[in-house]
Amino acid sequence: xxxxxxxxxxxxxxxxxxxxxxYFGYPxxxxxxxxxxxxxxxxxxxxxxxxxxxxxASVNMMFGAAAAGKLCxxxxxxxxxxxxxxxxxxLAGAELPAVVVDVMRAGPGLGNVYPEQGDYTPAVKGGGHGxxxxxxxxxxxxxxxxxxxxxxxxxxxxxxNPAIVLVDGLQGQMMxxxxxxxxxxxxxxxxAWAAQGVPATRGNLVKSIFLDAAAQERFNEKLQAxxxxxxxEARAETWMADDADVLLCGYGISSRxxxxxxxxxxxxxxxxGLFRPVTLNPFPAEALAAAAAGRRILAVExxxxxxxxxxxxxxxxxxxxxxxxxxxxxxRMGGQTVSAEAAAKAAEAVLGK
Amino acid sequence: xxxxxxxxxxxxxxxxxKEHARSTHYCAGCGHGIAxxxxxGVCAELDLQDRTIFVDPVGCGVFTYYYWDAAHVSAAHGRxxxxxxxxxxxxxxxxxxxxxxxxxxxxxxxxxxxxxASRGEKFGCIFINNSLYGMTGGQMAPTTLEGERTxxxxxxxxxxxxxxPLHVCEVFDRLQAPVYIARVSVADTRRIMQARAxxxxxxxxxxxxxxxxxxxxxxxxxTNFGMDPLKAAAFCMGEMEREFPLGVFRDTGKGVRGNGAAxxxxxxxxxxxxxxxxxxxxAASCAELFAEPPGAExxxxxxxxxxxxxxxxxxxxxxxxxxxxxxxVAEAARMERRHALWFPSYGPEQRGGSASCSVxxxxxxxxxxxxxxxxxxxxxxxPSYLRFAGDVKEGGxxxxxxxxxxxxxxxxxxxxxxxPAIRMAEELGVPKAANTMxxxxxxxxxxxxxxxxxxENALAASFRKKPQxxxxxxxxxxxxxxxxxxxxxxxx
Numbered sequence: 001x002x003x004x005x006x007x008x009x010x011x012x013x014x015x016x017x018x019x020x021x022x023y024f025g026y027p028x029x030x031x032x033x034x035x036x037x038x039x040x041x042x043x044x045x046x047x048x049x050x051x052x053x054x055x056x057a058s059v060n061m062m063f064g065a066a067a068a069g070k071l072c073x074x075x076x077x078x079x080x081x082x083x084x085x086x087x088x089x090x091l092a093g094a095e096l097p098a099v100v101v102d103v104m105r106a107g108p109g110l111g112n113v114y115p116e117q118g119d120y121t122p123a124v125k126g127g128g129h130g131x132x133x134x135x136x137x138x139x140x141x142x143x144x145x146x147x148x149x150x151x152x153x154x155x156x157x158x159x160x161n162p163a164i165v166l167v168d169g170l171q172g173q174m175m176x177x178x179x180x181x182x183x184x185x186x187x188x189x190x191x192a193w194a195a196q197g198v199p200a201t202r203g204n205l206v207k208s209i210f211l212d213a214a215a216q217e218r219f220n221e222k223l224q225a226x227x228x229x230x231x232x233e234a235r236a237e238t239w240m241a242d243d244a245d246v247l248l249c250g251y252g253i254s255s256r257x258x259x260x261x262x263x264x265x266x267x268x269x270x271x272x273g274l275f276r277p278v279t280l281n282p283f284p285a286e287a288l289a290a291a292a293a294g295r296r297i298l299a300v301e302x303x304x305x306x307x308x309x310x311x312x313x314x315x316x317x318x319x320x321x322x323x324x325x326x327x328x329x330x331x332r333m334g335g336q337t338v339s340a341e342a343a344a345k346a347a348e349a350v351l352g353k
Numbered sequence: 354x355x356x357x358x359x360x361x362x363x364x365x366x367x368x369x370x371k372e373h374a375r376s377t378h379y380c381a382g383c384g385h386g387i388a389x390x391x392x393x394g395v396c397a398e399l400d401l402q403d404r405t406i407f408v409d410p411v412g413c414g415v416f417t418y419y420y421w422d423a424a425h426v427s428a429a430h431g432r433x434x435x436x437x438x439x440x441x442x443x444x445x446x447x448x449x450x451x452x453x454x455x456x457x458x459x460x461x462x463x464x465x466x467x468x469x470a471s472r473g474e475k476f477g478c479i480f481i482n483n484s485l486y487g488m489t490g491g492q493m494a495p496t497t498l499e500g501e502r503t504x505x506x507x508x509x510x511x512x513x514x515x516x517x518p519l520h521v522c523e524v525f526d527r528l529q530a531p532v533y534i535a536r537v538s539v540a541d542t543r544r545i546m547q548a549r550a551x552x553x554x555x556x557x558x559x560x561x562x563x564x565x566x567x568x569x570x571x572x573x574x575x576t577n578f579g580m581d582p583l584k585a586a587a588f589c590m591g592e593m594e595r596e597f598p599l600g601v602f603r604d605t606g607k608g609v610r611g612n613g614a615a616x617x618x619x620x621x622x623x624x625x626x627x628x629x630x631x632x633x634x635x636a637a638s639c640a641e642l643f644a645e646p647p648g649a650e651x652x653x654x655x656x657x658x659x660x661x662x663x664x665x666x667x668x669x670x671x672x673x674x675x676x677x678x679x680x681x682v683a684e685a686a687r688m689e690r691r692h693a694l695w696f697p698s699y700g701p702e703q704r705g706g707s708a709s710c711s712v713x714x715x716x717x718x719x720x721x722x723x724x725x726x727x728x729x730x731x732x733x734x735x736p737s738y739l740r741f742a743g744d745v746k747e748g749g750x751x752x753x754x755x756x757x758x759x760x761x762x763x764x765x766x767x768x769x770x771x772x773p774a775i776r777m778a779e780e781l782g783v784p785k786a787a788n789t790m791x792x793x794x795x796x797x798x799x800x801x802x803x804x805x806x807x808x809e810n811a812l813a814a815s816f817r818k819k820p821q822x823x824x825x826x827x828x829x830x831x832x833x834x835x836x837x838x839x840x841x842x843x844x845x
Contacts, residue, residue, distance in 0.1 A: 053468040201424050207425070
């Protein structure tokens with residue numbers, strides 16, 4: 001069955017189907033509809049909504065709820081996401097599952113509430129202190145804002161690590177048809193490590209402190225092994241890429257713009273294709289290498305080039321140094337979007353047309 | 354004498370990294386050590402170790418998980434009250450106890466503690482006040498006494514520069530929700546016995562259904578006071594108690610949330626229709642909660658490359674229903690199993706004068722949601738026309754309300770149709786329905802590429818919360834359509 005809903009609403013719907021029991025949040029445009037939906041729907045299903053006093057509180061409330069063995073979430077935008085970085089480091093350091101939705105807006109500072117993708121690096125590489133990172137998904141439709149939110153909860157629980165749903169203000173505000181999930185996920189059993197206030201968990205301790213340097217190093221190695229293990233979860237989408245001369249690369253909203261550009265280019269007889277990471281961490285490096293080998297690359301993004309740099313890094317690590325060196329970019333910032341036509345023209349320029 | 358295990362402590366402390374460790378990390382004469390023993394003893398005495406979740410701070414209290422035999426959550430600096438909120442909300446049947454120091458609670462985490470108290474979160478907060486930061490090296494805390502020398506007030510705390518000592522109990526006592534607030538000391542035997550009784554009260558409140566409880570414990574810190582334990586205890590009982598008098602600020606004798614202090618202390622709300630707490634309607638499952646009403650159900654979009662993409666822009670003043678008109682067209686497309694997308698102008702501009710939204714319908718997956726070149730533009734006023742008319746594709750159409758006088762001609766190849774939407778809605782006695790009049794024009798002049806029945810069903814579905822209005826608007830749509838001229842009218 002389908003509903004016509006905003007992307008921000010689809011996030012809440014996905015969270016509820018995923019078995020999320022608690023929502024902690026602080027209002028911020030353009031993510032507020034997620035709090036609005038949660039405030040209404042969580043209690044209707046007997047679940048918990050708490051409006052926190054600040055984003056620092058939100059993320060630390062999540063720390064407590066996750067430590068107590070329940071699935072929980074928050075949603076925010078740039079300034080609030082910055083405030084949560086310390087908490088994300090603690091969540092990763094205590095190996096706690098939780099989901100943060102970052103509906104990106106333009107920055108730096110107060111910036112404005114229009115769409116940008118400038119939070120790429122903190123959302124993908126770990127924006128807080130220490131050697132950690134998050135499992136990060138990048139929806140490109142209202143359907144995926146539901147489905148990948150569910151996936152984020154599953155990955156957070158499977159790997160005991162915070163997960164981030166990285167979208168932008170445009171996707172949060174837009175409405176599309178959502179096909180509702182078939183059924184609700186069962187609640188995971190965290191009693192092996194969580195503090196649940198029952199006899200079986202009395203001996204459990206949730207912490208991120210290792211006073212002993214050797215123990216702290218061992219823990220860091222364990223985290224890095226976990227991040228290596230989740231590389232098998234990398235996902236990507238390609239479209240019209242098989243015979244492409246130029247590969248347009250973008251995630252989230254930029255991939256939608258790139259898709260329109262590819263369609264326009266194909267209409268003009270230009271062999272263009274689309275590569276779109278669905279997971280940003282783990283980055284789908286192998287799929288990128290397969291799609292990009294021997295081709296010109298054009299990054300389409302709403303930031304200063306954070307994503308293009310990651311394309312170069314991943315291509316270079318895959319041994320595609322020439323392709324990495326040739327990555328071009330078409331971008332806008334400040335809440336402006338790249339038009340499909342601008343992306344198409346940039347792709348033609350890359351091909352010397 | 355009870356064994357250490359019977360007093361709620363682990364018999365040995367291997368979590369500290371040393372085998373067979375039996376001593377704590379606290380300095381001789383430190384109030385934490387005494388408070389630790391009291392907390393653990395009360396937890397065991399009340400048989401609550403299985404139910405208790407301790408939320409530990411950052412500071413000298415960080416290692417209580419070495420000692421207390423119960424579940425522990427080690428929070429970030431200052432955030433124990435926020436973390437305890439999460440624990441207590443996740444596990445309402447647990448006994449949740451946060452343990453915080455005066456830097457942790459009084460400074461960096463003050464607002465988290467204060468707001469948790471104000472919400473009446475169901476946990477007990479044990480707050481150690483030793484008038485300075487212990488673990489980081491004896492710096493000034495908000496609780497540092499006037500004239501007290503610390504490593505960051507080497508000449509004594511000067512109130513002219515650093516303010517006065519923060520009285521946490523007195524501040525929290527201004528709140529309605531807490532059920533228990535008290536200040537005790539662990540500086541001598543008599544005070545320790547009083548402290549034990551107060552700690553017991555904090556646990557009992559949580560055991561019996563809960564409510565927010567704050568217990569401040571004055572504690573000597575010989576190391577950072579630069580005194581021997583006896584002098585430190587004397588300072589604690591003398592200078593510190595003069596600044597922070599002991600006593601019970603509040604004990605409602607109630608523990609149950611919603612049946613305790615908050616309800617009792619609350620002044621009777623004035624009679625007002627705006628101030629009612631309504632019962633939350635319940636749904637048994639997600640499927641029940643998100644079910645579409647009959648008539649609005651539709652399967653997922655079907656791919657049909659023969660259906661071309663069509664891009665719409667709707668613009669007008671806020672309050673003219675321009676956003677819901679766009680949703681209606683997109684919903685109709687959804688009901689016909691087309692791909693459909695709606696996107697509003699948002700942010701500060703939605704609270705100002707103008708409103709606009711974009712709609713894309715297609716037989717195949719939609720790429721960019723940004724409508725730069727609409728096929729169809731609907732304008733309720735002249736400013737919208739002036740802003741967007743130039744973007745309309747050649748071969749496209751513009752519907753413009755007739756109130757927009759002196760509109761310049763449209764771009765070449767674009768059809769401008771004037772619609773008396775606002776006037777017609779007023780004539781029909783429903784001035785708010787100018788958007789429905791525009792929908793009638795879109796339908797009559799076949800500008801959407803959608804089945805007329807779908808547009809009407811989508812209009813009815815937009816009133817899913819007020820079914821009586823659905824039928825009325827179906828009637829308005831048909832009436833408006835009959836009043837509009839049959840053939841497209843050009844610009845005046």
